Amino acid sequence: MNLKSIVLVEDNPQDEMLTLRSLEKAKLANEIVVLRDGQEALDYLLEPDRDLPTVVLLDLGLPKVSGLEVLTRLRKDPRTRLLPVTILTSSDEEEDRLRCYEGGANSFVRKPVEFAAFAETIARVGFYWAILNEAVQPRRSNP
Amino acid sequence: MVDMKPSRSSGSVASSLGRGRGGAQPTRSDLACAISLPFLAAATQWILWPWVQPFVWFLFYPASFFSARIGRLWGGIASTGISTLLVWYIYMPPGFSWTHKAPSAIFSTIIFLATGAAFSLVHERESRALRTALDQSEARLKLLIDHAPAALAMFDRDMRYLAVSRRWLEEYGITDQNILGRSHYEIFPEIPESWRKIHRRGLAGEIIRSEADRFERQDGQVQWVRWEVRPWSPPGRPPEGIVIFSEDITERIQAQEALQESEARYHGLFLNNHIVILILDPETGAIVDANPAAARFYGWSEVELRGMKIQEINTLPPEEVPQVLARSHSGEQRHFYFKHRLADASLRDVEVFSGSIPLHHKSLLYAVIHDVTEQRQAELESRETHTKLATALASMQDAVFISDTEGRFIEFNDAFATFHKFKNKAECAKTFADYPEILDVFMADGTVAPVCQWAVPRALRGETASNAEYRLRRKDTGETWVGSYSFAPIRNQQGSIVGSVVVGRDITEAKRLEEEVRTLNLNLEKRVQERTAELEAANAELESFSYAVSHDLRAPLRAMGGFSKALEEDLGPRLSDKEKGFLDQIILASSRMSDLIDGILQLSRTTRGGLCRERLDLTALAERVRDDLERIQPERRILWTIEPGLTAWADPRLMEVLLRNLLGNAWKYSAGRQEARIRFGKTGASFAVEDNGAGFDMAHASKLFQPFQRLHRQDEFPGLGIGLATVQRVIHRHGGSIEAHAQPGEGAVFTFSLPDYEEHPT
Missing domain, CATH: 3.30.450.20 (PAS domain)
Structure with missing residues (x-):
């Protein structure tokens, strides 16, 4: 079985490194695609021929197009409408959380400052979406 | 008597008693009688001569005497002369001859002549004296009759006037006639038989009288007469005539009648x-x-x-x-x-x-x-009502004007005069009377108001209005003002309009203030908008700052901690304890920094966002916080007292923050106690969180609610110094207050009040 990839949208290289290290430590075999701003994420994910990842780990504070905007755009496209999106953010603002769920996020995870907690969180998130979750394919309308 | 005839002529007195036998001059018959006596004596003596001779003067002496008596002086002298001639011629010897006689004859003749003259003179004088006395008596009688205050007339048996009073003449209207000696019936032939009969009865000796006889005169006037018919006669003789007396008593009778009438009238009035x-x-x-x-x-x-x-x-x-x-x-x-x-x-x-x-x-x-x-x-009531009304009118600040149907003043008050910029009512009334068109009146929009649109004419047409606005200008002084008018017609009970009442109020100042307020409001609104924009900008700035803090400050910390941890993991056993200790300090510092950031965010969140109040079960909330605390540190033994039924009108999110901080503090600072006690309940109207923990020195209480200020060392009780600052902000946002009382080692009490707006909505 060809493992689907995991897409990480993160502009902070340090967080990216820590995230990749955590996923690696969790021994997930999925390919990790790292995208560094919102526009790049949209370009990548909305390309019609693209094999969709198993999950998108999306930061909120992104250059060019914000994470929330990326989420909204993904949910408008029928193809990515049901794509699992997990928000990974430093914010613990209630407001952010609310807007994300309203925007169709599948979950909202605060990045703990403490690395151990962070690593565990990332590992769990990756494990959940990569292994446990049974994805659904959006129905295609007949041509 | 006859019908009374009106007579107003005032004739002269013409009445008089007829001259009687004792008159001043002997009448012709008297003289003839006197003269005839000598002849009678001569003839008689001739017969008696044989017996009387030779006394030739025998009968002539008496003849001369009586002739003088009858004919007075001249009768006596004439008789004496005739007697002398007769005696001389007839009886003196020789008889029947004028021849010379004896001297004795001449002597007797002289004596006779002297005697005759003496008789004549004596009689003449006697007669004159008698006449004078008679004249006087007659004059008195005449006067009496003439001036008698009654109509009086004396008639003889043939009803000829013998005497008459002036009043009689006047009343019969015959003053211009000399009626004496004329018959009454001749003068008044129309005298009715009834009266003639009365006259006859009088002449027969009867006295007839009437005290009040009513006559209706030809012109219709009524006359009252008192009359009497009485016979007159010399003593012991049959009546020689009558006296008629009459008196017009009409006035007396009328006065009497009037008096009686008047008395009756006044009596009637009295009764x-x-x-x-x-x-x-x-x-x-x-x-x-x-x-x-x-x-x-x-x-x-x-x-x-x-x-x-x-x-x-x-x-x-x-x-x-x-x-x-x-x-x-x-x-x-x-x-x-x-x-x-x-x-x-x-x-x-x-x-x-x-x-x-x-x-x-x-x-x-x-x-x-x-x-x-x-x-x-x-009257009293009416006056009282009027006084009340007048007082009410006078004490009214609004101008009141009551008009009749023509729009004229019936009543107006002092305020009306003041309203029109007059010194007093008198000046106001006078000016309006002298210059009815002293006012220019404009509508609220400034256009000229025609008279038919003024308040009074409108009210008189049956219109009513309140707060109708007019602008007025005095033509004489140029003063202008704005009046707010209420007016209505006054109707009588039948519903027809009998006047109008107009109440006016000078709203110039109010209008000015209104304008000012409007301007101020506009400015204020503008300023509020500006300030709001400023505040919004500041809030947005704070928002983005908090966001930046929450995102961007955490990431480096995570990197610091994360990579330190990565180093530790990767190098593992190759690190000395000292090196490992350094990495731990980095990790610890980044963790503490993260806590501080959390604290700042918590603090800022309490001041941001809306306040969503609801009726909140504080007891349940406190119990939940207690359970969380016990779950974290199950080994702690705490005696909790949470009063049941505590509620507040508050924002649930903020109240949870508040209770977590206060109960958390109590939990934390009572850690050293053998028997730790925490109580949450009411103290009067306020809520109190009480513990028997470490407490603090009230000397430092001023720092208690300031952020990042701590009263305990980190090694005693770790903390950020954010909790109570957050608590105070929550309380202040709810409009309440909080205070703390504590003693070192004795525990602390935090008492806070939350206004219950649900019970006292404003």
């Missing part, structure tokens, strides 16, 4: 059924007479009243009554108002008209009494 009249003695006040109406009014009988004094009725102090009586009696005052006491002791207001009734010996006082109690009462 009148309705008018209360008392007759008083002005000296004593005694009631001399009282009419039936008085008896009915006062409740005493007329007899009782006549035994009373006015002092018993009038409620004036008795000593004042004489003065009132005197004033009334003198005519100084004729009109009084008194209170009179009735028999049943009730009091009535009376209006009294009084005056004096002059009598011969003393005068009395009449008093006409009119009960005006109801009238006075009504």
Whole structure:
């Protein structure tokens, strides 16, 4: 079985490194695609021929197009409408959380400052979406 | 008597008694008689001559005597002369001859002549004396009759006038005629038989009279006459005529009738059924007479009243009554108002008209009494109403104007004068009378208001309005002002308009203020908008700052901690304990920094966002916080006391923050206690969180609620110094207050109040 990839949208290289290290430590075999701003994420994910990842780990504070905007755009496209999106953010603002769920996020995870907690969180998130979750394919309308 | 004839002519006195036998001059027949006597004597002596001779003068002496008596001087002389001639010629010897006679004859002749002359002279003088006396008597009688104050006439048996009074002549209108000696019937042939009969009865000796005989004159006027017909006669003789006496007593009768009538009238007036009249003695006040109406009014009988004094009725102090009586009696005052006491002791207001009734010996006082109690009462009420109205009008700040149907003043108040910029009502009234068009009136929008659109004409057309705005200008002074008018027609009970009432208020100042307020409001709104924009900008800035803090400050910390951890993991055993300790310090520092950031965010969140109040179960919330704390540190043994039924009108999210901080503090600072106690409940109207923990020194209490200020060292009780600052902000956002009391080692009490807006909504 060809493992689907995991897409990480993160502009902070340090967080990216820590995230990749955590996923690696969790021994997930999925390919990790790292995208560094919102526009790049949209370009990548909305390309019609693209094999969709198993999950998108999306930061909120992104250059060019914000994470929330990326989420909204993904949910408008029928193809990515049901794509699992997990928000990974430093914010613990209630407001952010609310807007994300309203925007169709599948979950909202605060990045703990403490690395151990962070690593565990990332590992769990990756494990959940990569292994446990049974994805659904959006129905295609007949041509 | 005849029908009385009006006579107003005032003729001269013409009446007189006919001259009688004792007149001044002997009549011709007297003289003839006197002259005839000598011849008679001559003839008689001729017969008797044989017996009387030789006394030739025998019968001539008496003849001469009587001739003088009858014919007086000249009759006597003539008789004497004739007698002498006759005797000389016939009887002196020789008879029947003029020849010379004997001297004795001549001597006797001379004696005879002297005697005859003496007779004549004596008789003449006697006669004159008698005549004078007669004349005087006659004149007196004439005067008496002439001036008798009655119509008086004396007739002889043939009804010829013998004497008549001037009044008679006047009344019969015959002053211009000499009627003496003429017959009454000749002068008044129309005299009716009835009267002629009365005359005849008089002539027959009867006295007929009437005290008051009524005659209706031809012109319809009624005349009253008193008359008497009485025969006159010399003593002991049958009547020689009648005297008719008549007197016009019409005036007397009329006066009498008038008097009777007047008396009847006044008597009737006095006895009148309705008018209360008392007759008083002005000296004593005694009631001399009282009419039936008085008896009915006062409740005493007329007899009782006549035994009373006015002092018993009038409620004036008795000593004042004489003065009132005197004033009334003198005519100084004729009109009084008194209170009179009735028999049943009730009091009535009376209006009294009084005056004096002059009598011969003393005068009395009449008093006409009119009960005006109801009238006075009504007057009083009406006056009271009027006074009230006038007072109300005068005290009104609004201009009030009441007009008749022509729009003329009936009533207006001081405020009306002031409203039109007059000094007083008098000036206002005068100016409007002299210059009715002194005002320019404009509508609220500034256009000229035609007279038909002014308040009074509109009200008189039946319109009503309130707060109708007009702008006014005095033509004379140029003053302008704005009036707010309310007006309405005044209708009578039938609903037709009888006038108008207009109430005006000067709203110039109000309008100015309104304008000012409007301007201020506009400015204020603008400023508020500006400030709001500023605040919004500041809030947005704070928001983005918090966001930046929450995102961007955490990432480096995570990197610091994360990579330190990565180093530790990767190098593992190759690291010395000291190196490992350094990495741990980095990790610890980044963790603490993260806590500080969390604290700042928590603090800022308490001041941001809306406040969503609801009725909140504080007991349940506190219990939840307690359970969380016990879950984290299950080994702690704490005696909790959470009062049941605590509620607040508050924002649930903020209240949770508040309780987590306060209960968390109590939990934290009571850690050293063997028997730690935490209580959450009410103290009066406030809530209190009480513990028996470490407490603090009140000397430092001022720092208690300031962020990042701590009263304990980190190694005693770790913390950020954010909790109580957050708590205070939450309380302040709810409009409440909080205070703390503590002693080191004795625990602390935090007391806070939350206004319950649900119970006192504003």
